[in-house]
Amino acid sequence: MVAQVNIRGAVSHSDSVSRPIALANWLFFVAGLVLIMVAVGGITRLTESGLSITEWKPVTGALPPLSEADWLAEFALYQNTGEYRNVTGPAGMDLAAFKFIYFWEWFHRLLGRIIGLAFALPLAWYWIKGAIPSGYKPRLTALLALGGLQGAFGWFMVRSGLSGEMTDVSHFWLSIHLLTAFITLGGLIWTALDLRQLAAGNVRPARVTGTAAWVGAVLFVQLLLGAWVAGLNAGLASDSWPLMQGRLMPEVSWGRGVVYTFLHDPFWLHFVHRWWAFAAVAALVVMAIRIKPIDRRGAIAIHAAYGVQVLLGIATVITGVSLWIAVAHQLVGALLVAAFVRGAHLLGRKG
Structure with a gap:
């Protein structure tokens, strides 16, 4: 790593302890999690699982139903959706089939939480330790915000399919949700590659x-x-x-x-x-x-x-x-x- 020199010729503390290779590897790891998320999102869509969870509970929603009564309560909420009344209900969906589609939507949301923690916690650690090279804090903060938007867009997508007699989510919201994931993936990889170049001595992004x-x-x-x-x-x-x-x-x-x-x-x-x-x-x-x-x-x-x-x-x-x-x-x-x-x-x- 080539340390940055300020205008007085002294090496700044932040640049002297920056760890671009470690940061790059971390971002590549998060990008790998996003790839898994994209695949699970595809399974969720193709199994018609996206509307199985009708509420957005960012914290308590991390736990699935833990009792038969909880499962029946979740199933009752799903039975109020247009998808159940017009598609899955007439096809004879029972509680076991509901548990299957519920799993994929729950797992998809759980992965979103894991990705959020996998990004936010190391970011805070590197920030506190002064290990983030000059000029990269705004970019990393923007990626964190983009991840938060991804979760919000996911809920707006689900909510679009819960109104009236809708049997699917809006394809417009689905495209926003998916393309935001792709943009986030691209941002993670681009920033990681810039950090690798920085470690090799090329300070110009x-x-x-x-x-x-x-x-x-x-x-x-x-x-x-x-x-x-x-x-x-x-x-x-x-x-x-x-x-x-x-x-x-x-x-x-x-x-x-x-x-x-x-x-x-x-x-x-x-x-x-x-x-x-x-x-x-x-x-x-x-x-x-x-x-x-x-x-x-x-x-x-x-x-x-x-x-x-x-x-x-x-x-x-x-x-x-x-x-x-x-x-x-x-x-x-x-x-x-x-x-x-x-x-x-x-x-x-x-x-």
Whole structure:
């Protein structure tokens, strides 16, 4: 580690005890927890578990029901939801089936609490010890705030599915919840990479290049479309590829207006998501080509991530949204974000 020297030539106390490698490893660990969270979130969504817990209790909610009476009380709350009255109830859901979906939503929320503690407690420790390098406190504080927002967005998402006769959460809130997780993941990885560079003697943080910006925008659209497809169960709009309903473009109803169709129609969104994927692939190929002379492994990681992601997307469709294939599709989407962020960081170092 190269210590920072102030204008008088003295080494500041904060910089002399800073531990960028330890901080970087901690942030990579938290990023790993976020990847697990994304996978569990996919299971929660695909098993229709998200509305099983109808209240938000940040502290006491960490404990599941501990008695049969508690389970019956939770089940009674769930029976008041539109999802139970219109979907799971008529299908014959009993208490055992409720316990299954309750577990995944509870586990998803528990992981959120664990991630919050895994970030906040070490942050406080490093802060008190003066081990955070100059300029990184605001960034780490912003990541902490982003994690708090992620939890709040998760509750707003759940609440959107508890009103009236709603049988699912809002796909808009689901996209906000999921994309915030991806942004948090990207921020953790970028900051960790900057800290590793600092430990190697490069005090200048990486910058966002023009290539990273436009490729990131293309990828963001694809991730947004994927979240909307998930929220609307639009993956079930077709079980064939490359055709939908025996044709390249499916029959789409425009009767409620262009804006409504673009934002709500499951057939249209499924169609756009499956073909915008290749715009994202083309953008990522350009990025990988520019990264290859700097770091061949970074380029390979991008190629591997989008290649597996496309194959999993096709497999998800033709299997009728098989649970574990669809979960893998969401998880590899997060890994693709990680590979993109690493590539963007490599380009930012070059500049």
